[in-house]
Amino acid sequence: MFLLIAPSVALLLLIHGFPLLDAFRQSLHDGTLINTGSFVGIQNYTDNLTSEVFWKAASFTLVFTVVGVFGSWAVGLGLALLLRTRIPARGVFKVLLLLPWVVPIVVSSTAINWLVATSSSPIPQLFETLGLGQPLFLADPFWARILVCVFKVWISFPFMMMMSSAALASVDNSVYEAARVDGATGWQQLRWVTLPIVARSTYISWILMTIFCVNDFPTIFLLTGGGPIDATNSLVVLAYRLVFQNQQVGEGVSVAFIMTSVLVVISTLLYRQIRKAAH
Template sequence: MTQRSLKEGLDRAQRGVAVAGPGRPGRPRERRQAGPSGRTLLAFATPAIVLLLLINLYPLIYAALQSVRSGTLIDTGDFVGLTNYGNVLSDPRFWDSAVFTVVFVLVGVFGSWAIGLGLALLLRSHIPGGVLFKVLLLLPWVVPVVVSATAWNWLVATPQSPIPVIASAIGLGNVNFLADPTLAQITVCVFKVWISFPFMMMMMSAALASVDKNVYEAAKMDGASRWRELTQITLPLISKTTYVSWVLMTIFCVNDFPTIYLLTGGGPVDATSTLVVLAYRTVFQEFDTGTGVSIAFLMTAVLIVVSVVLYRRIRKVNVA
């Protein structure tokens, strides 16, 4: 085959036309039949769209109206405009909860991601009993959070619990994990990482499974170290999945009410109170619906900003 005919064959292949022999034109692809029209698809989707709007849009509008009123769970109250938002932003409890929420999210997202990535890399190396090992690692995520919180309370809640007894035996004194504000914050953050790393492990395992092993073989031939393989090959190739997992875990952490409430109830002295816990207390314990819903809307606004920033990072990722 001459160079010219080879070039023509490649051009035909790129256009989706079969390569023909000498003097015979290639057979063009058969034209696909037109699918359903846009109006037909819209007609089928309309009932689902209407149902979603009724389920999601109506409560959102009703909550927005509550946030500008001085009402309770029983009475909608009078219209007060943006007064509730001003009261929230001037409340020291809000800023204390916001600071701990940021800490809780950062530890929850990056702590669970680091452990999940490490375990995903370990399971990728085909260790003996890897399938059973993976199933056992999924238990913190599969087990209901009520069961996990009860188990952790049994481990650390009282001076007679196993971990405080061990801490006292090794000379650390009487350690009250849930009574000391700083230790309670550390315990809550560690508990969040504990129940979240299996999700990150599954996300990273799926991303690593899509990476071509030939890339690593070529890197080894070039003398790349394990650290360079991780930082210059693995992390860039799984960056899209990483950003998606960060977005999801950020949303999970900000909206995580049961993890904290079941373990500490937001205490001691509001040390572990995140914004979602503060909103719950304001609405259902202090019966101040307008202020509580205002806190929830401020949370939503921050989540939208964070999600948009990470989503733009996802769109900029271009792996060759």
């Protein structure tokens, strides 16, 4: 049995375990990608925790994650419910709706970029026609945030749709008949029958999506690069920019490490919760 997981454990320790220790060491130094630099203790951590940019990135990460998780869940669940009903060509729709998740983000972000880049691009023009002004999606902090969040929901809802479909497949239709006999409306059936039955799977999909959102890099970086004026800077993007654009390895790694320690604690607790809920 040990031999069967040995390759997996070895790889995990080499690619995740070792770098984790090394990252911690780096976060205590002021080095660059080439030099280790000198030991500075917890200087990088205090620098980050007292910097405005860090907290701005932390709060945007939170917004991005909350919108990403619940937005993609609501859309995904809605579509999964719709796809349970009788619809001509349902199978084709099901596959087409998964495409946003399948297409490389480099490709879809390029398309979005073309759609919104300047005031004469199609989406700003559409807004103009509807009398909503001509928002500059990549230059206006408010609109850039909305754009990035909507893009994340677009990428992620298919995953939530698949998770929801799988959970809904186990729901026996006779429970709905019982609810209907009792006079429950469609909304009440959803709230008091469907959601409780799929609760455990919903909970797990939220946790997975939270991890995907917090750690997301390309969705934000490819669209806005974290701008304008750091409006869409998330912690991962901040860490990347500090290391690879500013050459401040220690500071960048310590951002990643602050995230990591928070995530380890949260994920261990959540993992216990999942296990408890399951038994």
